[in-house]
Every structure is written in structure tokens, then in C-alpha cells.
Amino acid sequence: MAEVHSRGRPEPPSRGPFATAARAFRRDRTGMAALVVVLLCGLLALAAPLLAAAYGKNPTTHYGQDVPGLLSAEGLPVLPNGGISAEHWFGIEPGLGRDVLTQLLYGMRTSLLVALASVAVIAVVGVVLGVTVGYLSGLADRAFAFVCNVLLAFPTLLLLLALSPVIQTRFVDPGENEPAWMQFTSLILVFAAFGWVPLAMVLRTAVRSLREREFIEAARALGASRRHIVLRELLPNVWAPVLVHITLAVPGIVTAEAALSFLGVGINEPVPDWGRMISRGSEVFYDDPTYMVFPGVAILVFVLAFNLLGDAVRDALDPRTAA
Amino acid sequence: MSRFRTRIAAVPALVTAAVMLMCSCSAGAGSGDAGGKKDGAPAVKSGQRLTAALGTAKDSQGPAPAVQGARAGGTIKIANLKDYSHLDPQKIYAGEGYSTSLLWGRQLTQYQVVDGKPKLVGDLATDTGRSSDGGRTWTYTLKDGVAWEDGQPITSEHIKYGIERTFAPGFELGPTYWPEWLTDSEDRTAAVKKYGGPKSGGLDAIETPDAKTVVFRFPKPQSDVPYMAAQSSSSPVREDKDTGTGYDTRPFATGPYKIVEHKQNQSLTLERNPHWKAETDPIRHQYAERFEFTFGKKILNTAQEVFNGRGDGADTVTTKSEVPPELYAEAQRDPKKKALLVAGSQGAYTNDLYIKNSRVTDPEARKAIHYLFPREQARQVLGGPRVGDLATTLSSPAVVGWKKYDLYPVKPTGDIEKAKEHLARAENKPETLTYAYKTESPQDDRLAQVLVDAFAKAGIKLVTKPLEPAAFTSEVFRGDAPYDLWISTNSVDWPTPSTLLPDGYHSKLDALSNGIRYANPAVDKELERIADIGDAQRKADALIDLEQVVMKDVPVVPFLYTSVTQFRGENIGGAAIHPIYGSIAAAGLYLKKS
Numbered sequence: 001m002a003e004v005h006s007r008g009r010p011e012p013p014s015r016g017p018f019a020t021a022a023r024a025f026r027r028d029r030t031g032m033a034a035l036v037v038v039l040l041c042g043l044l045a046l047a048a049p050l051l052a053a054a055y056g057k058n059p060t061t062h063y064g065q066d067v068p069g070l071l072s073a074e075g076l077p078v079l080p081n082g083g084i085s086a087e088h089w090f091g092i093e094p095g096l097g098r099d100v101l102t103q104l105l106y107g108m109r110t111s112l113l114v115a116l117a118s119v120a121v122i123a124v125v126g127v128v129l130g131v132t133v134g135y136l137s138g139l140a141d142r143a144f145a146f147v148c149n150v151l152l153a154f155p156t157l158l159l160l161l162a163l164s165p166v167i168q169t170r171f172v173d174p175g176e177n178e179p180a181w182m183q184f185t186s187l188i189l190v191f192a193a194f195g196w197v198p199l200a201m202v203l204r205t206a207v208r209s210l211r212e213r214e215f216i217e218a219a220r221a222l223g224a225s226r227r228h229i230v231l232r233e234l235l236p237n238v239w240a241p242v243l244v245h246i247t248l249a250v251p252g253i254v255t256a257e258a259a260l261s262f263l264g265v266g267i268n269e270p271v272p273d274w275g276r277m278i279s280r281g282s283e284v285f286y287d288d289p290t291y292m293v294f295p296g297v298a299i300l301v302f303v304l305a306f307n308l309l310g311d312a313v314r315d316a317l318d319p320r321t322a323a
Numbered sequence: 324m325s326r327f328r329t330r331i332a333a334v335p336a337l338v339t340a341a342v343m344l345m346c347s348c349s350a351g352a353g354s355g356d357a358g359g360k361k362d363g364a365p366a367v368k369s370g371q372r373l374t375a376a377l378g379t380a381k382d383s384q385g386p387a388p389a390v391q392g393a394r395a396g397g398t399i400k401i402a403n404l405k406d407y408s409h410l411d412p413q414k415i416y417a418g419e420g421y422s423t424s425l426l427w428g429r430q431l432t433q434y435q436v437v438d439g440k441p442k443l444v445g446d447l448a449t450d451t452g453r454s455s456d457g458g459r460t461w462t463y464t465l466k467d468g469v470a471w472e473d474g475q476p477i478t479s480e481h482i483k484y485g486i487e488r489t490f491a492p493g494f495e496l497g498p499t500y501w502p503e504w505l506t507d508s509e510d511r512t513a514a515v516k517k518y519g520g521p522k523s524g525g526l527d528a529i530e531t532p533d534a535k536t537v538v539f540r541f542p543k544p545q546s547d548v549p550y551m552a553a554q555s556s557s558s559p560v561r562e563d564k565d566t567g568t569g570y571d572t573r574p575f576a577t578g579p580y581k582i583v584e585h586k587q588n589q590s591l592t593l594e595r596n597p598h599w600k601a602e603t604d605p606i607r608h609q610y611a612e613r614f615e616f617t618f619g620k621k622i623l624n625t626a627q628e629v630f631n632g633r634g635d636g637a638d639t640v641t642t643k644s645e646v647p648p649e650l651y652a653e654a655q656r657d658p659k660k661k662a663l664l665v666a667g668s669q670g671a672y673t674n675d676l677y678i679k680n681s682r683v684t685d686p687e688a689r690k691a692i693h694y695l696f697p698r699e700q701a702r703q704v705l706g707g708p709r710v711g712d713l714a715t716t717l718s719s720p721a722v723v724g725w726k727k728y729d730l731y732p733v734k735p736t737g738d739i740e741k742a743k744e745h746l747a748r749a750e751n752k753p754e755t756l757t758y759a760y761k762t763e764s765p766q767d768d769r770l771a772q773v774l775v776d777a778f779a780k781a782g783i784k785l786v787t788k789p790l791e792p793a794a795f796t797s798e799v800f801r802g803d804a805p806y807d808l809w810i811s812t813n814s815v816d817w818p819t820p821s822t823l824l825p826d827g828y829h830s831k832l833d834a835l836s837n838g839i840r841y842a843n844p845a846v847d848k849e850l851e852r853i854a855d856i857g858d859a860q861r862k863a864d865a866l867i868d869l870e871q872v873v874m875k876d877v878p879v880v881p882f883l884y885t886s887v888t889q890f891r892g893e894n895i896g897g898a899a900i901h902p903i904y905g906s907i908a909a910a911g912l913y914l915k916k917s
Contacts, residue, residue: 062776065700074707076652095704095769165791174805175757177786268789269768270775279765287652 021240024316031312037305045112048105055089057099059106059272063088064097071097082290090294093277094284100294106272107295108302114187114267115253119246121192122199127242129196130203131234135211135226144204151197157260160190164265180271187266191253199245206238240317247310251303258299274299376442377549378435378605383445386601387608388437390897390911397917398613399895400635401909402625403643406588406618411571412558413488414496418670418814421555422904423642425607426593426614427576429559431463431482431537431552433606434903436911439667441818441902443549444605447477447559447577448537451549458544458857463537463552470598471561472576479531481559484521486529488565489556491520497556498816504551505529507542521562544857550817579609579910591616610897610913623647629892630660637894638914642907646888648706648766654890663893665907666709667900669885671719672814674711676880681840682807683756687749689877690731692808695742696880697777699735704769711883717870719884721902723819724863730874742781755784759799759806762789770810800838812885818903819859820866825850828873841878 025031044051052058064071070078075095077083082091082100090100133144167186172178210216211234219233260266261275269276274295281292401423409415412428425433433446443451448463455462469477488494489501495511502514505528518526530538539548551557564575572585579601580593593614601609622644628636630650646654646664654660676696678689698713715729733741746752758774760767771787778785788806790798799806816822826832829850830842849869856862889907891898896915901908 062700062773065697065703065773065776071703072707073703074652074709075703095766096772174788175755175786264762264765269772276765283649283765286649 021316025312028312028315030308031316034305034308034312037301038309041108041302041305042112044105045108048102048109051105052102055101057088057102059098059102060270061098062096063099064092064095066097071095076284076287082288084290091290093280094288094291095280100277100291103272103277104274104294104298107274107277108298110267110271110273111254111257111299111302114184114191114257115250117184117188118191118195118253119249121188122195122249123242123246125192126196126199126245127203127235127238130200131207131230131238133200134204134207135230135234137208141204144200148197148201151194154194156190156194160187160260160265161263163190178268180267183267183271187257187260191256195249195253199242199249202241202245203238206241207234210234210237244310244314244317247306247313251306251310254306255299255303376440377451378442378444380445380450382435382442383448383450383605384602385604387435387605390608390610390913392915393608393610393897393913394915395610395612395913397611397914398615398638399611399909399912399914400639400892401614401616402620402639402641403616403618404620404622405643406591409496409571410574410582410585412555412560412574413485413494414571415555416497418901418904419643419906422901422906423909424555425578425908425910426580427578427582427596428555428574429469429477429577429604429607430555430557432549432557433553434901435606436899436902436908439899439902443553446553446604446606447482448552452552454548454857458546459541461539461541461545461548463539465535465537466603468600468603469577470600471564472581472596472598474598475561476534477559477577478534479537480534481561482537482557483526483529483531484562484565485558485560486556487518487521487526488560490515490518490526491522493568494520498551498554500551500554500816500822501556504541504543504545504548505539544855546857546859546862547817547819547821549859550819553817579604579607580614588618590618607910608897608913614909623649626650626890629890630654630663632893635892637892638917640891640895640898640907640909640912641889642909644889646890651706651709651888663890664888665891665898665900666886666888668719668721668902668905669711669887670814670901670903670905671721671818672812672885672905673714673717673719673881674810674812674883674885675714675717676882677809677811677839678877678879679804679807679839680842680876680878681802682805683753685749685751685753686876687745688751688753691742691745691749691781693731693877693880694733694738694745695777695781696733696882697737697773698882700737700773700777701770702883704766704773706766709886709888711885714881714884716881717874717879718815718820718823718867721818722815722823722863722867724860724867725820726867728871728874730871731877737777739777739780746781746783753783753807755786756807757786757788757805758808759788759790759795759804760809761792761795763792774808796835800835802834802840804834810882819863820870821862824866824869824873825854828878839878841873841876843873843876846873 057063064077070083070092071094072078077092077094079085084091088099088101090104092098093100093103129144133140163186167178167182171182216229216233219229224233257266258275258278261273262279266275267273277295278292278299281295285292407420409420410424412424415421415424429447431446431448432443432451434441435444445451447465447469449466453462454460465477465479471477486501489497499511502508502511505526506514506517508514508517528540530540532538559577561575572587573582576582576596579596579599581596582591583594584590584592595609595612599609622641625639625641626647627650628634629639630636654664676692678692680689683689683692702708702710702713713735716725716727718725720727756778758771760771762768768789775785775787798804799809813827827837828841828846829837830847834840846869849872853862853865853869856865887900887905889900891907894915896913897911898907899911900906
């Protein structure tokens with residue numbers, strides 16, 4: 001469910017508030033533009049293998065090394081502008097000579113996969129914990145506040161920096177490559193483990209105020225079970241903050257993942273990755289500035305679109321700003 | 324509120340993106356500088372025949388041949404990323420450390436470099452040593468007028484004390500040849516059982532009949548004593564100045580400069596040593612008034628200052644680091660910056676792809692690896708021809724008696740077809756191989772990808788194992804380590820072949836020395852025979868011939884005769900790569916104006 005929402009395509013529910021929100025959203029031109037960009041990114045990522053096949057290149061072949069005349073002896077593209085040509089539309093990577101366009105497309109898959117999977121886990125964990133604790137209060141609430149504080153104080157980046165070699169040596173057989181799923185899983189788990197805290201805290205506060213409202217009182221008076229109250233009465237009323245939170249969390253995770261890969265603890269070779277592309281771009285910036293531009297602009301546009309979308313979703317759902 | 328902020332921010336962000344796209348046009352490596360290409364290849368001649376000849380007693384007299392155009396005065400700044408982990412002469416064991424410590428330290432012998440050609444001459448001694456008794460006895464006579472920084476003369480006792488220190492606990496880091504040779508032991512551990520350093524009294528094998536004469540008595544003939552006498556471990560140490568661990572940060576000087584201050588990891592300041600006499604020293608100069616070392620600044624920043632002459636850049640040189648890859652191509656394009664590059668062969672280093680012979684047992688499989696190895700592509704991701712010339716031999720051309728050979732010629736990009744033929748012939752064909760590498764920089768990951776690609780084309784799955792640099796040696800160099808391949812640099816300890824095969828290819832050696840677990844009984848026998856040869860030339864010839872026997876088994880795949888490209892400030896004169904130590908020789912530097 002969270003995945004559907006994070007793409008910013010909330011199914012218009014039959015109930016009033018959402019219909020109103022959808023109308024408000026449709027009137028927001030920036031929001032619609034952002035949604036189009038986001039959908040396009042999603043489509044490009046999903047269709048990457050098809051597009052690559054149509055384009056006739058793949059992200060792992062070392063074209064520059066296999067085909068003479070593409071890279072100089074020092075490993076720099078021979079053609080100007082990073083080796084842009086009819087063969088390689090966005091040029092080739094200095095050194096290994098891989099195709100930049102397919103690297104970008106597959107890199108987007110990497111970013112989106114990590115971000116969406118993390119957000120899915122964050123949404124489930126955050127909603128369940130936030131709503132439950134908000135309703136229960138008492139000892140559960142105090143324990144929750146303590147755990148949240150501990151997690152917020154945790155040095156996430158340092159943990160990842162330290163964790164990466166440990167995973168390599170502990171869980172990977174010396175005769176095997178570290179499987180890509182393991183890299184993805186550890187990133188997603190770490191992002192999720194720390195990412196649910198803000199969401200859960202927001203929901204806890206929201207539920208606390210809802211708990212005292214008349215319709216909950218009424219449900220309780222009618223003898224509804226706790227389960228019923230949490231799932232049927234409270235949850236439908238906190239969807240707005242959840243939606244806003246996860247649309248805004250996606251770009252944050254995309255940049256965090258890129259930063260980790262830049263530092264060498266994210267996704268490793270040969271899986272295409274934007275953060276690693278930028279890191280390579282910074283190494284060759286003086287000689288081949290073009291190479292830095294493609295992943296840089298891609299990440300900028302991608303993150304900006306998600307942020308604008310998140311803003312628009314919030315505005316549409318907030319009765320105070322929605323006109 | 325935030326609605327307003329993000330949307331307004333979107334405008335400059337998109338403008339930035341557009342501007343970036345427009346400004347990002349860049350020239351290709353092949354365009355525009357075709358003229359530069361012709362003379363563009365750096366003056367790197369890696370693996371030149373730089374073999375160090377033995378000089379005569381006359382060559383050993385000072386002063387050192389003057390550097391053309393040199394003048395005295397000024398302060399030279401040396402900016403290195405890291406401080407020296409050891410300055411104690413008996414603990415220094417690295418080319419750059421050897422080279423730079425010549426500023427304050429002198430040895431029995433040393434390499435005199437004239438026009439880039441090295442010649443081994445007497446330094447504190449009057450010549451490179453006189454052997455008798457078939458190479459069992461070596462006699463050195465000290466020169467007149469050689470003195471410590473406090474003016475006291477250097478005596479044979481000081482030489483003896485210095486070498487005795489190499490037996491002491493805490494000196495395991497240095498070369499182990501003196502302990503092994505003087506006591507005829509397999510390794511240092513066995514040697515220190517026979518003699519435990521200066522604390523257990525004098526070592527009988529070194530005699531000092533008078534203040535000027537040192538006599539070494541070896542149980543077995545030793546041919547390479549003149550070269551060992553040039554190592555930092557052969558520096559004199561005065562017992563009353565031996566401050567133990569403190570000596571590691573501030574040794575007592577015998578060379579043209581003395582250490583006046585050493586703030587660890589910050590700075591090291593040298594001033595002229597008034598008691599050093601040029602007429603006793605055939606190697607060193609005393610042009611600059613002071614040397615100021617600074618540590619900690621990033622090399623990229625240092626290089627930018629040096630290339631652009633900003634700040635102290637013009638007077639600055641680095642002895643430890645190479646030109647950062649980010650700046651290399653730019654320095655090649657700009658003639659002004661190109662003039663500041665200092666390139667040369669990295670001593671007698673070679674870089675090879677090591678194959679663990681105990682895991683890849685079939686010689687046909689190893690031959691297949693030899694053929695499929697994509698030398699050209701691998702060098703391309705490392706930076707291209709500037710990192711070195713492609714090698715065909717195990718030892719470097721800088722080694723005495725080196726002969727060129729190419730037992731299994733292959734084109735530089737590798738020959739997958741030939742590799743497949745050999746794989747088909749192999750009795751146990753490897754399906755999967757493991758390649759271990761140090762994760763020092765992202766280029767190591769890319770090198771791994773180049774290998775993965777080539778092995779995949781030949782039908783072998785290559786598993787890549789990135790290892791922490793600190794853990795690499797202990798992980799890979801043990802008998803049961805589960806890694807098949809790694810790339811590593813090796814060097815002889817001095818430019819004769821006698822520390823290459825005997826210290827790495829005898830089956831009785833431990834996994835730290837013989838990491839590839841090479842074992843060939845015929846080679847073992849020949850090595851044992853050669854060990855007893857006392858004549859340096861005959862020994863070198865025999866080892867060079869044996870090298871081809873070893874390489875027939877393809878225990879390693881030769882990759883590069885490595886080169887280095889360093890940089891100097893515009894005002895620095897006399898900068899050249901030391902042909903033996905492989906880094907800018909600090910002892911020959913001067914300031915063009917000050």
C-alpha cells in the first residue's frame with residue numbers, strides 16, 4: 001500500500017476528505033508537474049531493461065575498453081564532452097568505458113528500489129507503532145519515547161561505515177561475491193530501522209489528540225474492541241500525515257543512499273549507482289566535467305520532483321492551505 | 324510556509340541544472356592536443372637499465388659532483404601527507420625513507436647519482452668494501468674527518484653498535500639481513516636466539532681492531548655486503564646518544580643536515596650540520612639552508628598550490644606522493660605545469676598478478692591466466708602509461724645482470740582464445756577463482772571489474788574480495804588463505820637479484836615470504852647451491868638464469884615495471900627521481916632563487 005502511495009498516486013477513496021484533496025491536488029500545477037516527472041522516473045526505472053535493449057547497450061559492458069578508439073591510454077574519453085556520440089548518447093565512463101545512459105537508467109532502479117523498499121518498511125513500522133502507542137499511552141508510551149530517543153541519537157552514518165566491512169567478512173563466504181541482495185537488504189534495514197522514528201512520533205501525537213474525540217468515545221461506549229478502534233477508527237484519520245511523510249522520505253533516502261555509495265559503503269560495483277557515479281565524476285572533474293553532470297542533474301531533478309510532490313500532497317491534504 | 328520555500332528554490336535549482344549542462348562541455352582526450360601527444364608522453368622510462376655499478380675508492384672520495392646550476396641558500400619546504408613512522412635508522416625500511424634520511428644520516432656505502440645513473444660508492448667508508456676468504460670476511464675503513472653533529476668523530480665502534488641494534492627486541496621492522504648473515508640463521512627469530520642485541524654484550528662477528536676499521540666475519544660467503552652496507556640499518560649509532568624509542572623521532576645526525584625540531588605528525592625542521600664536511604661525502608649536497616617538512620595537508624591541495632605557485636607552492640616539493648590523478652591530465656596539457664612534473668622509474672619495483680600456486684595447481688590453468696590477463700585495460704584504469712611499462716620479466720630491468728625475456732608472448736590486451744586453449748588442456752580447470760584486493764581507492768574496485776570482465780570472457784567466474792588495507796597482508800599471506808589471485812608490488816632490497824628468488828620462491832619459506840606457495844624441488848636445489856656462491860657477479864648471473872626456469876611455471880604474471888610521477892615547485896632545482904629509491908631525492912635539491 002505504501003508503495004502505491006509513495007508514487008503519489010493515492011487511490012481516490014469514496015469518502016469526502018480524499019476526494020476534496022484530490023481535487024485540490026489537480027488544481028496545483030507544480031504538484032501535477034512534479035507528479036508527471038516522478039511517474040516518468042518510475043516508468044523509466046521499470047522499463048530500463050527494455051529501453052537498454054532498444055538502445056542496444058547495457059550498463060556493465062566495458063565498451064571503452066573493448067572498442068579501440070573510445071578511450072585514451074589514460075582512460076579518458078577521446079571524443080569531446082565525455083565521449084558523447086551517436087553510439088553513446090550521454091558519453092562513456094572514464095576508465096572502464098561503460099555507457100553512461102544505461103548506467104543512469106539502471107542507477108535509478110537502484111535508487112528507487114532502496115528508497116521505496118525502505119519507505120514501505122518505514123510506513124508499516126511507523127504506523128503500527130505510532131498509532132498503537134498513541135492509543136495505549138502509559139508504560140508503553142514511556143518505553144516508546146525512550147527507544148525513539150536512543151534511535152534518534154544513533155550515529156547512523158558511522159554505523160553504516162562500520163557495518164559494511166563486518167557484513168563482508170562475517171556473512172559472506174570467502175569463495176563468494178557479496179550478493180547484491182545482501183547489500184540492498186542491509187541498506188534498507190538500516191534506513192528503515194532509523195527512519196520510522198519521526199513518523200511514529202508524529203502519529204503518536206496525532207492519535208493522542210484523536211483519542212479524546214467524541215467518535216472514539218462513542219465507539220468505546222458501544223463496546224468496540226481496541227483492535228477495532230485502532231484499525232477502523234484511528235487509522236483512517238491519520239493517513240494524511242503518513243502520506244506526506246513517506247513522499248518526503250523518498251528523496252531523503254535517495255540522497256542518503258547516494259551519499260553512502262559516494263563514501264564507498266553503499267551499493268558496490270558492478271551494480272550501477274548514482275552516488276558512485278558522482279564519486280567517479282569528482283575524481284575526473286578537471287578532465288571530464290561532463291561525466292559529473294549527468295548523475296548530478298539526474299539526482300537533482302529526481303529529488304526536486306519528489307520534494308515538490310510531497311509538498312503538493314501536504315498542501316492538498318491540509319484543509320488550511322487547500323483552497 | 325514550506326510550500327513557498329521549495330517552489331521558489333526550484334527556480335534557481337533548475338537554472339543551476341541548466342547552467343551545469345551548458346558549462347559541462349569539455350574537450351575530449353583526443354581532440355586539440357594532438358601536438359601535445361607527440362611530445363606528451365611523460366619522460367617516464369620505467370625499468371630503464373639503471374643498474375648500479377660498483378664504484379672505486381677514487382669515486383668514493385668527496386665532494387659529490389656538483390649539480391649543474393645549483394646555488395646555496397633558502398628554505399626548501401617538503402609537504403607530505405603523513406609523518407615518517409620511523410626515523411630510527413635501524414627501523415627505516417622503505418625506499419622513500421632511505422632516500423630522505425640521507426639528509427641527516429650516513430651509511431658505510433651509498434649510491435652516488437650522476438645524470439640519473441647510480442653508482443655504489445663508499446660513504447663513511449673509503450670504498451665499497453674489501454672481501455677476503457672467499458667472501459666470508461669483509462673489511463671497511465672509515466674516512467678521515469667524518470663526524471657527528473656535535474663534532475665528535477665517527478668510529479668503527481659506532482658502526483658496530485648500529486648493526487648490533489638490528490638484533491635487539493623492537494627492531495623486527497627493519498631488514499633482517501645483518502642478523503641472518505652474521506649468525507648464519509634461517510631467519511631473524513633464529514638469529515636473535517644466538518645474539519640478542521647490544522644488551523647482551525658485543526657481537527663477536529663484527530671486529531673493530533682500531534677506530535677506523537670494521538671487519539665483518541660471516542660463517543658463510545656473502546656476496547652482497549656492499550649493497551647491504553648502503554641500507555639505513557648500516558648507519559652508525561652512538562651509544563651515549565641512543566635514546567631508545569626517542570631515537571625513532573630524533574636520530575643524531577651524521578649527514579649535511581641535523582634535526583632541530585620534530586613535532587610528530589606536524590613538522591620536521593632540519594638545519595645545516597656545521598660538522599659535516601663536503602670533501603668526505605661523495606653523495607650529498609648542502610645547498611639549502613633549511614628543510615621544513617610539513618605533514619597532514621591533503622596532497623590534492625598541496626599539488627594545486629605547487630602547480631599554481633600559490634602560497635609556498637613555488638618552494639615546495641613532495642617526496643612521498645605522486646601527482647593526484649585528478650590533476651594529471653591538466654598538468655599534461657599545460658606546458659608550464661608539465662615542467663613541474665618529476666617522473667621516473669620507481670626503483671627496482673615490479674607489479675605482478677600473483678597466483679596462489681597451491682590453489683591453482685595446474686600450470687596450464689596458470690598459463691591461461693597469463694594469456695587472458697588484460698594488461699593494457701588494467702593499466703588504463705590505473706591511469707595509463709604513466710604508471711609504468713608493461714613487464715614481461717619477474718625482476719626489474721634495474722637489477723644487476725637483468726636479461727630481457729618473454730617466455731609466453733601475448734598482446735597487451737590479452738588473448739582470450741589462447742587462454743581458452745590452455746584451459747581446455749588443463750587437467751583441473753578452475754571454474755571460479757577468487758581475487759583479493761586492498762580497498763585503498765575506488766580505482767581498486769575498477770581494476771577488479773576489469774579482471775572480472777576478462778575472466779568471464781574466458782569462462783571463469785572471478786569472485787572479488789575487497790579487503791581492508793590494514794588486514795590485507797595478514798589475510799592473504801597465510802598458508803590456508805582462500806584467495807587465488809592478487810596484484811602486488813615487489814621489490815628487491817637492493818639492485819641485485821639476490822633478495823628476489825631466494826626470499827620468495829623457496830618452498831621452505833613461510834607464507835609471508837612465499838605467499839604464492841611456489842614449490843619446485845629443482846628450483847629449491849638450485850637456490851641452495853647459489854646461496855653458497857661468494858662472488859657477486861656469478862651469483863647474480865646464476866639467479867638471473869634461474870628466474871627463467873621459475874617463470875616457465877608461471878607462478879606469477881608480470882604486469883608493470885612501475886614508474887612514479889611526482890611534482891616540484893617552480894623554484895625547486897635538482898629534482899629527480901632517485902634511481903634506486905624511487906622518489907624525489909631530497910639530498911640533491913636546491914632553490915633557484917631565495
